Amino acid sequence: MQTNLIHSLLETPQGQEADDILRSCVHCGFCTATCPTYQILGNELDSPRGRIYLIKQVLEGIPVTDKTRSHLDRCLTCRSCETTCPSGVNYGRLIDIGRELVEKQTTRKLSEQFSRYALRKIIPYPERFKFLLNLGNLFKPVLPAVLKDKIPAVETATEWPEVKHKRKMLILAGCVQQTTNAQTNASTANVLNKLGIELIQENEVKCCGAVSQHLSATDEAIVTIKKNIDAWWHHVNNGIEAIVITASGCGVMVKDYAHLLENDEMYALKAKRVSKLAKDISEIISNEDLQQDETYSTGITVAFHSPCTLQHGLQLNGVVEKILSNAGYKLTSVNDSHLCCGSAGTYSVLQPVISKKLLVNKITNLQKNRPDIIATANIGCQMHLSTKSDKPVKHWIELVESAIC
Incomplete structure (x- = not known):
């Protein structure tokens, strides 16, 4: 695809990256066949190909409208299009760049601003999230059905194994998961214990930063990422084999730390090492003798x-x-x-x-x-x-x- 990005953007790493991604797209349309929103809405602008065209317009200086933002908002960032794409277009990264630029050039309704801000300030903080969740469960009997269904019960977890092993791995606790379903990480610890691996949880690390990143609060996400790297670093230096992720959404984010901080002089190498260590629990189990x-x-x-x-x-x-x-x-x-x-x-x-x-x-x-x-x-x-x-x-x-x- 031919591009003509505005000069000021081409001088930035973000603009150069977006230009490379756009040029890799040949507009073949294969992505439309596996796009969930296109299948439901049937609108070309609600397909990856259409959204790429909209982002291209933004990068080339064409005025941004609320309609542009709406089409980008409706993208799930499921990245099914990346699996389908024969040209290897990094759509997930492009949609992040496009959304961030559009967010800066448009003004949302106050209700939308509040919703997005509240999500960023509640979900990544387990204490705040748990308080509201407990409150919701308290009043659940009198809430309308549409709200009842959205309030999960808070589940307790079994004890972690106390056995020490020579092999050690670190685990990301997770923000929502440790509140609603702490058993997932406890089960992970028990399975790895049977395989002769000790699992360590660093309580300072809660959210991976994905909520902020995907709501176009990139600076906020970067702060979270750096805090996580700092909290993990002594474990990394002490020779842990892996950073185990039990929520695949968090796994994608942590594996992307290296890319997000590649231009940061202080954190680039650390982020690269953390991303290399990050493994979904399925990657760990598949390489062990489970049976x-x-x-x-x-x-x-x-x-x-x-x-x-x-x-x-x-x-x-x-x-x-x-x-x-x-x-x-x-x-x-x-x-x-x-x-x-x-x-x-x-x-x-x-x-x-x-x-x-x-x-x-x-x-x-x-x-x-x-x-x-x-x-x-x-x-x-x-x-x-x-x-x-x-x-x-x-x-x-x-x-x-x-x-x-």
Whole structure:
């Protein structure tokens, strides 16, 4: 694609990166076939190809409108288009750049500004989030159904193993996950303990920074990233094997630290090392001897929802399914498994209509073959699916723990 970016932007690393991405796009349209919003809305401007054209206009100095922002807002950042794209267009990075520029050049309604600010100031802070969650559960009996469904119960977790091992790994606690489903990390610790690995949790690190990053508060995200690197650094220097991530959305973010800080003189090398150490828990388990000469058979049927961040962001399609099969679970087939469930971080809050349509489609496909349990790999998807599912929705590592521990 030919570009003619304004000179002031081409002088910045962000502008140069965007120009390279735009030039890699050949406008073939393959991406439209796997774009969830295009399938629902049928509008070219709500497809990756259309949004790329809109971002190109912004970068070339054409005045930005609220309509441009709306089309960019409706993108799930599921990155299914990246999996489909024959040219390797880094759409996920381009949409971040485009949104940040559009955000600076437009003014949102006060209600939108408040919603986005509140999400940034509540979700990444477990104490604040837990307080509001407890409040919501207290008044749940008198709330309308539309709100009741969105308030998850606060679950307690089993104890972490106290056994010390020579092999050590660090884990990202997570902001939402440690509040609503702390069992996920506890199950991870137990599974790794059986494999002879000690899991360390650094309590200072809560949010990975993704909420701020995807709401165009890049400076805020960078502050969070640097704090996380600082908190982890002594563990990194002490030889941990990996930084384990149990929410695939966080995994994509932490693996991107190197790119986000590549021009920072003080943090570039540290960020690169942290990103290299960051591993989704499925990457860890798949490289270990899970069966240890044992054969497992649970008799339980599972429908696995592969989050967009796992299959498109991390490109780990099929890895979890193999682990679950080896642990003795029978997996059902799921139609349109490449499509987003509609959670997409804060998307279900900011774009509820589209999100609900995607959720209904996803639940229909997941429950079609009557599984006993629905499993997933990301806390956002887990909470979102639970609002509509007739079946229990669990993180897959909890199923592995039940089978082998």
